[in-house]
Amino acid sequence: MLLKPRILVVEDEPGIADTIRYVLATDGFTPVCCVTAEQALREFAAEPPALALLDVGLPDLNGFELFKRLQALPGGAEVPMLFLTARSDEIDRVVGLELGADDYVAKPFSPRELVARVRGILRRSARPAAAASAAAAVDANAPWHLDEERHQIRFYGRLLELSRYEYGILRVLLRKPGRVYTRAELLERVWDDASDSLDRTVDAHIKTLRAKLKAVAADVEPIRTLRGSGYALAEDLPSLQ
Structure with a gap:
């Protein structure tokens, strides 16, 4: 039985969190929802997810700062991350992408588009890993x-x-x-x-x-x-x- 990709969702608005949880679950993912950065750090440290969805406006910590702390955890640099926020200012998008985020979605958003973005990011992140695995399988001493x-x-x-x-x-x-x-x-x-x-x-x-x-x-x-x-x-x- 194939394991469903685990998606960490960090969102403090219950209505939005429920919508994201529903569309991810119905599309073959296992969503793990957190309402604070502290909770997200614990979940991430216990088991790094396939992808993290981070709200920028969290009650206890700025989403950009949470991103940096998640990246510093073991395995964090390999996990793709997407920012989700009500802010649509260009400066916020630039900051998020310059930090190294894989995408940025502004509220209000289409749930189906969000899932498509998640799938696209996971496909892209899987290619370098597959290429590295294939390269590692090649005998570098063989002509x-x-x-x-x-x-x-x-x-x-x-x-x-x-x-x-x-x-x-x-x-x-x-x-x-x-x-x-x-x-x-x-x-x-x-x-x-x-x-x-x-x-x-x-x-x-x-x-x-x-x-x-x-x-x-x-x-x-x-x-x-x-x-x-x-x-x-x-x-x-x-x-x-």
Whole structure:
């Protein structure tokens, strides 16, 4: 059974708090409502939520100050936060966003829009975590990691910034290390219309590819040139220690 994302709601107006609690609960979240900053700090410290909704005008502490105190708690910097307030002045929005808040919603607001904002923030915050997890799973000592779904190639753990054709050439070479591909074969496999391209086009892209690979591992020569034949990916590249 999937756990529902826990949302900390810090709002001292009962009517607004009840509305937020209802729309979040019906949309698959677990809202935890607090009416004071002190209560919010206790709840957050006990279990950091997936997201925090903070009212700026709290009875015991300014919402901006609460934001800073929550951020200082263990795990606080990783929790996305959204300010909710009756103030619509631009200076308040600027202060909230400059502190590092993920969004700012002024009252009165549409409950459905608020939920959409929450979902959007959670999606955005999940992407860097997923990317970091995927990067951590890549062996930084291994020469190559090809991710065809994302059209990405890593060389010794480092993501290469490749053009469309550089990626296409390297992907072809990676499929069969040691196999020699002629320039004509690379043109046919990588370019949409090989008849409009020249052999020297392949040479130019190989040159830029080598420069990018050299920037990662200066002492390694991963692409071999066979004069009169073409190019091949070197087999049994060393692992970096």
